[in-house]
Amino acid sequence: MICILSIMLFSLIQIYQFRYELSLIINSYYIKEFKVGWR
Secondary structure, eight states: OHHHHHHHHHHHHHHHHHHHHHHHHHHHHHHHHHHHHHH
């Protein structure tokens, strides 16, 4: 039971970390496009 819970928690952390990194990449890309568009 504890093993299953720890695996679920670990996978949740992995998913959140992935989403965070993905949003950072998307944000930096959009900021670059925005700055280029404003020139």
